[in-house]
Amino acid sequence: MNAIAVEDLVKQFDEKRAVDQVSFGITEGELLVLVGPSGCGKTTTLRLLAGLEPATGGEIRFGDKVVNEIRPKDRNVAMVFQDYAIFPHMTVFENIAYGLRSRRTPRRTVRERVPEAAKTFRIEHLLERKPRQLSGGERQRVALSRAMVRHASLYLYDEPLSNLDAQLRYQAREDILTLHREKRKPTVYVTHDQAEAMALGDRIAVMNAGKIQQIGTGPELYDTPHNLFVAYFIGTPSIxxxxxxxxxxxxxxxxxxxxxxxxxxxxxxxxxxxxxxxxxxxxxxxxxxxxxxxxxxxxxxxxxxxxxxxxxxxxxxxxxxxxxxxxxxxxxxxxxxxxxxxxxxxxxxxxxxxxxxxxxxxxxxxxxxxxxxxx
Ligand SMILES: Nc1ncnc2c1ncn2[C@@H]1O[C@H](COP(=O)(O)OP(=O)(O)O)[C@@H](O)[C@H]1O
Ligand SMILES: [Mg+2]
Known part of the structure; x- marks a missing residue:
């Protein structure tokens, strides 16, 4: 049974069809990676799932409930944005606490869970700092902590590691996987990097020009690509x-x-x-x-x-x-x-x-x- 499902999802911006009849399902606890070149519609798909954009067509279901008309804050989705989107005037603690507080989480719970989340991403010693006093990698870990501190029904990651250098990227990848395995919640992880997709995805959806080209496990995509695009995109150097x-x-x-x-x-x-x-x-x-x-x-x-x-x-x-x-x-x-x-x-x-x-x-x-x- 799918925890999350999208069917024939379409997003049209004026002339541009950014998402074109996209369908997929995610089971409870599954991590689906959406991978494809820049501009293929990955971010738009995440924004549709989060409710930050209205869909032009198609259906989004959480469980058996259609959520197309449900406002973002009532969808209970946690999202990590590519550009971090952390608040410069708030401390690290307040940034991580933000999602909890806006959902009226009791103070005690906030005081417990924020340091816990920070610890997972090894920034517990930075809780009193402001974002400008942090390196790029540390800011990214604030954004990850802020999303992971919540008990959401769907986790969305938009290329969260693309600004990190290789060593930190491997580390953060591992942290994300560890947390994901603890939480066992449906997750969509977006990247343009096929190696990262292979490393993280229970299944991978390869996207190009607004369309899903193929969905499968990493080995399935590598062994039996359904078309030239998938064959060329998966594997390095390319086929x-x-x-x-x-x-x-x-x-x-x-x-x-x-x-x-x-x-x-x-x-x-x-x-x-x-x-x-x-x-x-x-x-x-x-x-x-x-x-x-x-x-x-x-x-x-x-x-x-x-x-x-x-x-x-x-x-x-x-x-x-x-x-x-x-x-x-x-x-x-x-x-x-x-x-x-x-x-x-x-x-x-x-x-x-x-x-x-x-x-x-x-x-x-x-x-x-x-x-x-x-x-
Ligand atoms: N608000 C918008 N208005 C018009 N076009 C947009 C808007 N957002 C995205 N697009 C276009 O939709 C396409 C997909 O964008 P996006 O989902 O951001 O791709 P990706 O995340 O895969 O790089 C791109 O051609 C982009 O220029
Ligand atoms: Mg994007």
């Missing part, structure tokens, strides 16, 4: 795309080969049955950088059927291995990540790489919809 055509490979026992531009990759036997009706179709074949292997290190046999050749343009060392930028004979750029360090002597050389064909994705070149994924 490589090759414009190829599907042809029968008669010498390969009912096989299918994806070819074009000097590339020829034989589809994995598990895929040929499903792909047979797409013979002759122009497709984009997606190969993730981590599914390309130096032949002698590959966890499968590398043959003519699964080899991709590329000229090495750049070898970038990573902590544990290397990221290699290549291009095919016909100038399609692609990226490979290796767990081994590739020496720079590979520069400008042509190298064969083994493609893990059991992990490729095939998309219709025109619609961008997955042909291989929705098994």
């Amino acid at each position: 490589n795309l090759f414009e190829l055509e599907l042809e029968a490979a008669p010498d390969r026992d009912n096989g299918i080969v994806a070819t074009g531009g000097g590339v020829a990759l034989n589809l994995h036997p598990d895929m040929t049955e499903r792909m047979r009706r797409h013979l002759g179709r122009k497709v984009k074949v997606g190969v993730r950088p981590e599914h390309l292997h130096v032949p002698r290190m590959a966890p499968f046999e590398v043959t003519d059927d699964n080899t991709l050749r590329g000229i090495v343009n750049l070898v970038e060392p990573t902590a544990a291995g290397s990221t290699v930028y290549l291009s095919t004979a016909e100038q399609t750029d692609f990226v490979a990540t290796f767990k081994v360090r590739l020496p720079t002597s590979y520069l400008d050389q042509e190298v064969p790489l083994g493609v893990d064909m059991s992990k490729v994705h095939i998309f219709d070149a025109e619609s961008g919809e997955s042909l291989s994924g929705k098994a």
